[in-house]
Amino acid sequence: MSYLLRCITCGEEYEPTETRYTCDKCGDLYGTLEVIYDYENIKIEKEFEPKGSIFQFKDLIPATSHTPIDQSIGGTPLYKFKGLLGFDELMIKFDGISFSSSYKDRASIIAVNKAIECGADTIYCASTGNAASSLALTAAGTALRTVIFVPSTIPKGKLTQLLVAGAEVIPINSTYDEVFSLSLRVGRKKGWYCRNSAINPYLLEGKKTGAYEILIQNDYKVPDYCFVGVGDGTVISGICKGFKEFYDLGLVDSVPIVIGVQSEKAATIKHVFDKGKPYTPIIEPANSVADSISVGNPRDVIKACKYVESTGGHFISVRDDEIIDSIKEMSRSTGIFSEPAGAAPYAGVKKMIRSGELKRTDSVCIVVTGNGLKDTDAVRSGVEVKTYDIDEAEALFL
Template sequence: MKNVISAVCVSCGAEHEALPGITTCRKCGGILDIKYDYTYIRSQLTRKQLEERRENSMWRYREFLPVEGTGSRPKLRVGWSPFYEAKALAERLGVAKLYIKDDGVNPTASLKDRASAMAVVKAEEAGADTIACSSTGNAASSLAGNAAAAGFSTYIFVPERAPKGKVAQLMMFGAHVISVQGSYEDTFRLSAEAIDRWGWYNRNAAINPYLMEGKKTVSLEIAEQLHWQMTDYVAVSVGDGCTIGGVFKGFKDLYEAGFIDRLPRLISVQAEGCCPLNRAVAEGRPWEPMEENTLADSIAVGVPRNPDKALNAIRESNGVVVNVSDDEILAAMRLLGTCGVFAEPAGAAGTAGVKKAVEQGLIPADATVTSIVTGSGLKDVANAIKAAGEPIAIPPQMDLLLEAFRKTGGPR
């Protein structure tokens, strides 16, 4: 990989050869970050060359990715998700411009497909035949789908609270699913022990540095879809920290390679009932574990596994931290619905955070904002109904329809 220099520990700074199966730092056990040769990237790719490419997937950015040039690509089309300007919603939220990046249209309906597609490529490079991970749901289903399409076996650990829609995906994709009767922390610990015991390829994003490289492609797309003119802010829902870390890594790579001339400020959005990272930033102290008390299961991570990269991303981008209630998340689901975007609770949390940041005066009214929707509402139909309400239910009689319309304010 001529574009990759090494894998660098974010804790002690030790550098390692970027081998396909590398996970944590061999010196101190810290999390690794992939280091690129930006001079080489600039010599191989320009914005004009990129814009002329026909490959509408995350692999259009191959010069920015840690993959062998001769390796095969996953069978599913991941990335190049829709990017909408939401003018009416921007007015309602009180910002100058609002863009929605809808990653819920990826093959298994979440941004996590970007990480799992990368995991499949690196597992193939490492010569593995089985991939495993723990997940609150989306990473699990994305791994199961992408691995199934590529012919890999999977073992996936989920906490028992994982929504049935996500578990159904896992089972349909043929994964070996272990539902753990405990928290996400319990689930992660058991998966780590199993991965060590059987030597499976590790897809856990907080352990495997390549997974963040897949996630960062959402930022590469946002920049290109904005014609390289960045919005002032980018809102991201935050759980274990891998996604916001990846989002910032993508923008920083583009900046270092000369593709954009400024970095956006991040809006880190967590649920009020589970916000260890935002609380650490707001209070200026080390993060501490919290209970996982929110309906937004995808960001219900009381013990984040990638806190360093997440906190670095927030601080280095001069970011804003916002905590939102479950009711505010449900309201944001309805707001996104007015734009034709169906988001799961965690997917809508970013937009809920934009609204609250404006209300609290954390971002100005003339700001331009991109909000990333990380997952489809079909992932969690129960909470979607909770947000939107039940339909009108009547027998097939016109007089009853008229009565129902009188009660609900329907047509006269």
């Protein structure tokens, strides 16, 4: 395949190499890189499998298959509900049943295969949980050593996945943003392969495949809106890029308006976007119940703002209690049990319904990125369970 790397800020182009992660001129934060393909010479027909793995998009991803689980990554369901939240039809793309129960598998499997291709012996990342557990599990069947830095506040379900997969886990009494910076210092000094979001440009190439699948599974009909939870900014950037590439390749005739949803307690990218151009990164405190998107120093902020703007979209924020309520409401009305970050888009849809920005006839897709079993503590406090003696239980019904 033919591709190059381009700086999101200055446009400088680079040939891809094993150690090329960011732009020399613009640095880690402003200099995140885009993977640009030779689109004019890519000829693609509508022959993709709705439940196929991400490796069916071989002309549009920068890695080849080297692991026994590659064909299991991707192809997650797109559910369609009539009358949900008053819409004629509401779609939910659910990656909670992915390999590690998270959307992050799409990025991790790319990183693992790239690490194998370049001969690395160790791969590392910093994570609040999902990227960590995803990397640990996708790398478990390979010869790669996996080192993962996490905040000590990581939910128990996600920590358990790391430990049983045999990863070297370093829990740190600090914020995700400080843990991220530490991982970069250690990883660069040791020469390990990096799986950190935004730093490694290839991760977004895995994350964009969710957008491909939404279009394929909806018979190439483009939703009016797509709602995505936002932390570092890489997932939403990937979703936007995926929609745009299918449009540029002539497979669809438009792109959805993409809405990024953040917690009010971790809405840094929204604040940057709302201030307008030139998009200037800021650092803020972040402490949301939605740990997967609780990021105060987002690393893909420039890309997220530019990509969302290109779709005509914007960012909104919702309260943590609205996110928790959305977990329960979505579970009871659809059977989909989401972790907090995955329920944020559902809360965002409800907010835009209240504001009158959405109509019943709008075609809306929600991206649910993680399974609720990963973080049951977030909702357990609001779920009361009464126990009964045998006689009491029988008397309830007989």
